[in-house]
Amino acid sequence: MRRTRVWDALQADGPQENVLVKGWVRTRRDAKGFSFLEINDGSCLQNLQAVVDHHLPGAALLGDMQTGAAVALRGQLAESPGKGQRFELQVGEMELLGRADPESYPLQKKRHSDEFLRSIPQIRARTNKYGALYRIRSELSWAIHSFFHQRAFAYVHTPIITGLDCEGAGELFRVTSLDLDRLPAPEEREARDFFGQKAFLTVSGQLTAEVLACALGNVYTFGPTFRAENSNTPRHAAEFWMLEPEMAFADLEENMDLAEDLIVSCISHIRRECAQDLDLFARFVDTSLYETLDLVTSGPFIRLPYAQAVDILQAAHRKKKFEYEPLYGQDLQTEHERYLVETAYRRPVIVHDYPQSIKPFYMRINEDRETVAAMDVLLPRVGEIVGGSQREERYDQLVARMEEMGLNTEEYSWYLDLRRYGTVPHSGFGLGFERLLMFITGVHNIRDVLPFPRTPQHLQF
Template sequence: MASQESMTASQEPKITSQEPETTSQEPKMISQESKVASQEPTATSQEPKMISQGSKSASQEPNTSSQEPNTSSQEPNTSSQEPVTTTSSNPSSKYSNRVVLKTILEPSDKWREFVDERVVVGGWVKSSKEVKPAVPEPQQQTTEAPNVSPGHKDVRCVEIFQSRIPIFRSIAKIFGGGGSSHPVREKPEPAIPEPPRPPVAYLLVSDGSSVASLQVVVDSSVAPLSELLPIGTCILVEGVLKEPSTQTKHSIELKVEQILHIGKVEEDRYPLSKKRLPLEALRDCSHFRPRTTTVASVTRISSALSFATQTFFHDKGFLYVQVPIITTTDGEGFSEKFQVTTVLGKDGKQNDTGGVSLEVVKAAVIQKSNLVEELKRSESNREALASAIQDLHKTNQLASQLEAKEKLKSGPSMKADKPSFYGDFFSQQTYLTVSGLLHLESYACALGNVFSFGPRFRADRKESAKRISEMWMVEVQMAFSQLEDAMNCADEYFKFLCKWILNNCSEDMKFVSKRIDKSSSYRLESMISSSIEKISYMEALKKVAVKFEINEEWGIALTPEHLSYLAEDVYRKPVIIYNYPKELKPFYVRLNDDGKTAAAFDMVVPRAGTIITGSQSEERIEMLNKTIEELRLPREQYEWYLDLRRHGTVEHSGFSLGFDLMVLFTTGLPDVRDVIPFPRSRGKANN
């Protein structure tokens, strides 16, 4: 490096470091989370730099020729310009000493920033290949003759005669012929074979953060390749990122220097050892499904939709409310429900009381109660008293179970529609919730606009590609709003989700378009650009009646085939169908002024069918009471719901979106069981 003393004032470089910046022989530490872009000139190092998870300092200094070690890379920036700090887009890198592969591989040209940097990466082997380098041909080595002075033009000829014909060498010596003045070429030395190069493993490794995988190159001198090659092996390795030496589809690869962890695989039992298994075959091993590229991509899209949901409603001023999973209220009045009970024992059989009679147990309760009282009066030790109280509690539970069984056996003396749940956990009939809208209404009538997001359960025995027993729903309730307001909110929310995926999941959507449905991205774009079509139930019925040759009879339910026809063939865009016959909608939907239609709507989209259902709730208590009586619903279940009408009622509306159906629509997959992590359907509850 030229010194400052030897430079003129006009040529003097700007000094921004405390010590001269030179070529370093040690790796630089570079971090993922923040990248400091300095304006100082820097020396170019030939050694790999180290990526850690703290901050990433990328200096832009020019190369110098000094061979002194780099001692200024860790010095504070003294430049007049402040460093620019960029936070990592992948926060998970904060909580591990590895680099998330998405940081390197996405976008597709970002890898250039990481060439020659040392990193720690981890993931699972998606494919592997062992390459054994060809044995190099031995090369002959000869001892060259020493330099010959100019003027001896025939030296090579003499050399040849001396080396090839021994007698000529003797004659040359007798006549003083340059036997000593001309060099003699030695015989070629035998070829020395080069040592064989060790085999090399090429692994495609994915950590689930992106569609792309990183090519990892491991020399057999680093680790036994047989442990790394099986598909599904988990590895954590340290090495240097390099551009491939030969032309390949991979822009960057990792040259491994150290193996930090190997999670081995039992190849004969690992279900993903076979390549490209159909999605149907993967449903029986759902705990391994996310390791496939397709399911991993679908999961990232699902996660993005979940985040987009929270973002949309948060930005619109909605509050998130958690509604109960276990409830005593049938949210729709006529749905198939899962009952919650503890009557069955741990082994799945009805609790066995061991043949003990109720009278014997009641006598034991009296005896144990007297013992507890006696221990209390005698001020006995606390351990004995606690043990006696616990024993009494268990005996009381046994008595309750026996009493419940006796009541169930009494049969005719009991009312069939009011079974006893005295011995059950909640002492009353409880279900897994079908819908959280009723509970959400209570918060809307106090806080304004609210939403919830969670699982809902239906004991529907009918098999369907778009409905299974457990599905996730986004539910919305808005105070001081009517049916039209709910329609507009649903339309805006749906388009927001479509736009979010296109803006934030470009790589996953490219994969989906290539592997699953080539029209998926176009479909999302068309949903954003098109206006929604709104038609009444009667208009919809007239259109499907012609196509499906059915009577235009009021009250006929529109089937999924009818709705798909309207969205995909007739309008080719989202369709909202509103003002259904009141008999087709739940009891809580507001009755329109015509007395026969309900203020409800369905949003139907191509490919997925009905994705959103909504309504304006009935705020008039007299109308709600009348509907409950007509449908013969158990009034005691809905007393708390009627209280909302008795005390400070207000117009309100809402809707629910089938979240899993939205993922289905986005990806183009045909079956909802392939977008739910652990699907639950009749006869199937794996894991």
């Protein structure tokens, strides 16, 4: 017999016979002659009430159907006389699938702190908040794939193990097959390692995505990336998911259009498809959540040259004093980004045309020879959520830039081949998936939107 999800039972058109529901007991309440079980199977936020007659064969199992226990219940889906629910399950048969020790089960009927729940990631997805969060995470992934599929982008898979540092920041995890307790002599290690050279976990799939864009047209890669950055802030994790689209024959303007359309589309999708789950966050996590989301979806983003952004920030600094003084030629701090979005314009802002001195080698140099065709998308509360650029498609310009930055052009010969054989203007960006999820839900700590967060000095499982 096919199982009925709790979500489907709650949305049924009318009473149904012989319904099988499996799930976990959230609460049990006993009355004279009856017990009421609140059942949830993870399919939705709302529980299904199951009514068990104490004269039912097997009712002795109720003693073990405590909070956290897994059960299978079969019976009639009937209209409920109680408030707040259309249907209840009047149980005719039941089975205890897995007992939960009531003395040690960590989720009792009370509110638990996020700090406590981070210590039990193997259980926390059963709570209302985290169940809703991970359902939204799933739907947001689908929204991204749907967005690009509708625009005829090819979904491509780029390497997780790499020999290059895409960003040039040096914050990479080394991958090795060598026995660290019995290392060979230093001069032999590289040759004796699995790949015969140094290997790392990727910080970005961008460079290899460019290869595929220069053959397939428009592509995107969406997968895990890794940063060995010793940062314990609420915004950073060592393992996170990155979305990276690349478009052939596209300039910076088209790149900014794509990023704006993507963000608005994703927010609209989640508000439409996850209304019940999202409402939990609007009520209990960030009461201004809907107002903030409306701010992003209600009109076009502001597009602002970097130099003009610095001028605005310096004028503001003379009045309000930021913690970090905004200076031309330096990256904007989060407080600067939020000021532009939340105070100066009260709109999402795309800052573009940054000084080349603070950007990676692959960004296209503008005609002024001082700036590059780069852009960052800034949103309320989180600041930067997208970073991208038009890529440097001119061979001589790219080689000169790499040499200026001390990069070994031989190691990037394959990348330079894209500029030697049929080069085209192309653009792309990176979007931190967890940061977008944090923005949409109002959650403040990246450890809470990752089911199994990896951060400095923290590796569970």
